[in-house]
Amino acid sequence: MKMIKILALSALIGSGAMADDTLAKTMSQMETGLNSVQKGFLYNSPELIKSGVSDIHKANALFHNMDETKKYLPKDKQHMTNIAYNASKRIDTASADMQKALDNKEYSKAHKAYSDIINACGSCHAVVRGW
Secondary structure, X not given: OHHHHHHHHHHHHHHHHXXXXXXXXXXXXXXXXXXXXXXXXXXXXXXXXXXHHHXXXXXXXXXXXXXXXXXXXXXXXXXXXXXXXXXXXXXXXXXXHHHHHHHOOOHHHHHHHHHHHHHHHHHHHHHHHOO
């Protein structure tokens, strides 16, 4: 019986560590995407911007399910899952807007969409970090 409890506790601790690792990798991929977008704007490279948008979109997929999103929030913030989930939806919308603007060579609109992505990230981080 004692061994079962130890194994169960190990599994819980391990799953928490895996969630932390997944979140860290996802945030790193988001950062990479955001950096690519910013460099693309600075160096007038629509292809670099598109590559960054693709990275952001892939990383953001982790938060497309509200139940999944909840497990990545701190325990004392899980009741605010809807804020993180809605931020994820805003990132998707802004990413699509940016892609469309780039396709139409409307770089000011694309840059506004980039700002919308940053604002959505900030609204989630405000919850998670208690800003």
